[in-house]
Amino acid sequence: MHDDTPNASSPISRREFAVTTLAVGFALSTQPVAADTITTDTTGLTAGEVKIPVKDGTIPAYRAVPDKGGPFPTVLVVQEIFGVHEHIKDVCRRLAKLGYLAVAPELYARQGDVSKMELQEIISKIVPKVPDSQVMSDLDATVEWAKKSGNGDTAKLGVTGFCWGGRVVWLYAAHNPKLKAGVAWYGRLTGKATELQPKFPVDLAGELKAPVLGLYGEKDTGIPVKDVEAMRAALKKADKPGEIVVYPDAPHAFFADYRPSYRKDPAEDGWKRLKEWFKKNGVA
Template sequence: MSPNETLTPSAPASGFARAAGAPSVTAIVTDGENVLSGPTTVPSQGDAMPAWMARPAGQHDALPVVIVVQEIFGVHEHIQDLCRRLAKVGYLAIAPELYFRQGDPAHYDDVGTLLTELVSKVPDSQVLSDLDHTAYFAATQGGDLRRLAITGFCWGGRISWLYAAHNPQLRAAAWYGKLTGDKTLTMPKHPVDVATQLTAPVLGLYGAQDKSIPLETIETMRQALRAANADAEIVVYPEAGHAFNADYRPSYHAPSAQDGWQRMLAWFARFGVK
């Protein structure tokens, strides 16, 4: 199968998630020039998992791979655009729909209902296995698993920390996500619990004004990382709040987001992903 078979130039966007509210005027739309992108399906655990993939057009050498892990809102237009941005700078980027067995986040109108009726029912163990299959699929599409990274935002950032302790092939991870919390059957561990098990270097990018991820939990994570002698770095932006990279939301803080994006790219390059 050709690695470009399911992708088309400038594939149309699927829209923003309703539960996230009306998109802000700051929403970034990345053009599809020299990018192949579109929906695809990933064989995983006996199912066909929907995903969005983007890659540079006209490049046939093995590409570095970045798995992009969704926010609670699923793989909507913002996540698809992040994939296009990564493809623009030479990555094969793929974002799997990690809730697909439990439901569709596009069907929800508010965050509270989305969290209680869908997100809370998605087991971490299922997600980590689906991410493994996503990586294997990327390799069949021209990806180089010797250069594998992951990035995630909010819900996806927590998952990225966990994946950095799960897959020894992973070279690097980056961005923000919850670090501590109550343990449940679906979420038996949090990033602070796996600090000693990290096998990939992690760059944490956080906002000092984030009420969902308080500064004291960031300090707790820093202490755990120091105690584990883990290869990780945490940067805190003084003026940024929750979801500061989400350019389609009022929470967007452009200076912090732009600096974080460049730090992420440099982090990936530093650890041999690019």
């Protein structure tokens, strides 16, 4: 149980966390939302906000899980750059309908509430301040929460993430030896190293502890095909199991059905591949 008083072992108090509860609806910077956005109901599920105890307090998360049976294979869902908003919650419900405990922790909780920010503000003010080490620790804490909840079979652990979270999937596959598989949707593979974000997936190919399926768009202006080819080469050189699919003509965020970037065919194919990848690698 965490109280609100900082102490030697808890230098940041819960009161100082910028986000203590999840945003409702879609993030401001993703508006207007497409009329045909996919909405998954909660029939047969237990779904909603939970609190995850972390090293320095508590962060909010969204979890969805079948309402009967269990424990269930566990999938960490790593947010887009927009935080845990409605689309990420819906992805959790989609996974729960497949028989998973799916949980998406708010990984910007200490740095700021991005739900009311424009995209450039998120990129300049929040993203550079989120340490990779903090993200890895929070994901580990989420796994521990799932295990203690009684609903999660964390021996069958997977991770999937989108955009900002796609890069995190590769990092987490290099971090957690207990992970069975990851699916990274258009996550950055290379970049300029900083003190808080010292390595990118291409630097960590030799350290992967679980196979990762990477899903990328040929027309992604932020992740050129040459970066994808560099990652493929790094995986091959390291002799690590993994697979990268590049969809012709697909832009960045082709899975985001609430945005103009959505492309139905690659999105549906990628989702099919995700299900097969998890099943094949022990997350089922």
